């Protein structure tokens with residue numbers, strides 16, 4: 001399910017503040033990758049937000065690369081999404097293994113019962 005530009009815009013600030021849950025994050029990043037307008041929107045908000053934060057600190061603004069910072073932030077977010085996806089695959093695999101081993105145990109148990117003439 002893809003997000004619209006309107007939805008993506010409403011996710012910009014929560015994204016910058018790292019408030020998005022993984023599902024939203026994934027949709028937002030997907031949209032940002034495809035939509036130049038929203039990416040630009042993000043850049044503007046990001047610059048403002050980081051700029052304000054810098055006013056509070058004594059960081060050397062000349063050496064500070066906001067755009068590069070945003071890019072690496074986006075990259076980190078993507079890795080977060082991949083990691084979450086990987087973990088959910090692992091969980092799924094683990095669940096499947098548990099069910100399979102239960103089934104195998106049951107089959108073996110039934111064989112034992114069958115061999116003992118219970119059935």
Ligand SMILES: [Zn+2]
Pocket residue numbers: 004005006008031035036037038039
């Ligand atoms: Zn858009």
